[in-house]
Amino acid sequence: MTKPIALIAGGGIAGTVAALALDRAGWSPRVFEARLPGADEQGAWLTVAANGLNALRVLGLDPAFVLAAGFETPSLTMFNGGGRRLAVLPLGGTTTTIKRADLYAALRRAAVKRGIAIEYGKGLCDFTEAPGGVTVTFADGSTAAGELLVGADGLRSRTREVLDPGGPAPSYLGLLNAGGFTDGPVDAVEDRTPGMVHMAFGKRAFFGWTSAPDGSVWWFANPPSRQPVRPGDFTAASWREHLISLFEGDALPAAEIIRATGEVLGPWNTDDLPRVPVWRSRRTVLIGDAAHAVAPSSGQGASMAFEDAVTLGLCLDGADDPAQGLAAYEQRRRGRVERIVAVGRRNGSGKTAGPVGAAVRDAMFPLVMRFLYRKGDPQAWILEHRVA
Ligand SMILES: Cc1cc2nc3c(=O)[nH]c(=O)nc-3n(C[C@H](O)[C@H](O)[C@H](O)COP(=O)(O)OP(=O)(O)OC[C@H]3O[C@@H](n4cnc5c(N)ncnc54)[C@H](O)[C@@H]3O)c2cc1C
Secondary structure, eight states: OOOOEEEEEOOSHHHHHHHHHHHHTTOEEEEEESSOTTOOOOOOEEEEOHHHHHHHHHTTOOHHHHTTTSEEOOEEEEEETTOOEEEEEEOOTTOEEEEHHHHHHHHHHHHHHTTOEEEESOOEEEEEEETTEEEEEETTSOEEEESEEEEOOOTTOHHHHHHOTTSOOOEEEEEEEEEEEBSSOOTTOOOOOBTOEEEEEOSSSEEEEEEOTTSOEEEEEEOBOSSOOOTTSOOHHHHHHHHHHHHTTSSSSHHHHHHTBSSOEEEEEEEEOOOOSOOBOSSEEEOTHHHHOOOGGGSOHHHHHHHHHHHHHHHHTTOSSHHHHHHHHHHHHHHHHHHHHHHHHHHHHGGGOOHHHHHHHHHHHHHHHHHHTTTSOTTHHHHTOOOO
16 A cells, blocks of 8 residues: 655754654655755754653664764753852753754664655745645745645744744744854863753853763853844854853853854854644644744753654554544644743743842742752653653
8 A cells, every 4th residue: 555645844853753753653754854965054952851862762763872972961050150059950861962963963864764765955935735635835846745744844934834824923032042062171161070061140141061071061152132133243253252251250161161162153043932823734734843942941842843753653643534643643742842832931031130130049049949849850740751
């Protein structure tokens, strides 16, 4: 029997994992990625949490193999700008830190190994649905037809726009993003235990850093900014200088880490998506950031993409009518991801406190953490979730 074809727009995290999940569920997936091979946005690094890793296991993928280029990240220490330790928080089992480019590459290798085609330079610009199928048009004028369309095309999803032209757009959260990697250890970094994540409420901006097993320091910064950044607002040199100036005078290694970094990445805006009311039609569905971008401070965007993709495969396995499978997918995913979007927003808002807010936060933070953790890990509902 011929397998039904699933067209997947986007070959990022959600798209490649959806391809693997649908392949396992008896579909014939085809992935269409807008960018050319090797042209992925470099991004910096991200953490994949225990719940995301467990979703991969459902596909028979060994997370240790997929994330071989990363390293384990057992805990997070929070500081204030004066260098005072505010709290040490467990991150839950096997949380792994990995460069974004390495994660994309590993997932695509896994897909290609299963014989799944990934076609590059194919940006979806439109689609039409008929009772028996869906036809997609790409920016280069070519088309593809199948029985299902999966919109895994990220935060600015074109699939989402076509599905619901009146739907919401991403909203800017008042924070910019920067990141980078040093070539080796940095003298100012005292705790070089590989994988220990440190985060600090600097006086003017938020900073996070960890040492990789090779001694290099991986870091990110979140400078507050009322306005989103536009192309051309900074040069590479002025961005680096701006970041250094924000951390000068803090009792943190931030300024020295930035000085020791060859290429400072960013700036990117921090956005999330308000509730997206329409996730699906009869033959089209949104997954990953296209459906529900969570703020980076939740540390859950990639893991949500894994969970979505694997759940979609489970719901479409043996479904006679794709529409029923898509309804089951939404029913299993919507409540959970919307709770996590709310957590990400709350975490991010603490990064932009003014001087008075910062003093209150520094005084209250250890107490609040002790209160929250008094009965165990308050994030357990996120980290211990199993999709199957
Ligand atoms: C600065 C920053 C830090 C982050 N840190 C973390 C973290 O620590 N932990 C974490 O879990 N998450 C983190 N995230 C979030 C995480 O990166 C995303 O949630 C995750 O990448 C979502 O995966 P996705 O596949 O839905 O989207 P993406 O990974 O963005 O992939 C979408 C893909 O679709 C392609 N595409 C776009 N438009 C089209 C089109 N029209 N047609 C075809 N293809 C298209 C894109 O080129 C891309 O390859 C961070 C995000 C940012 C911005």
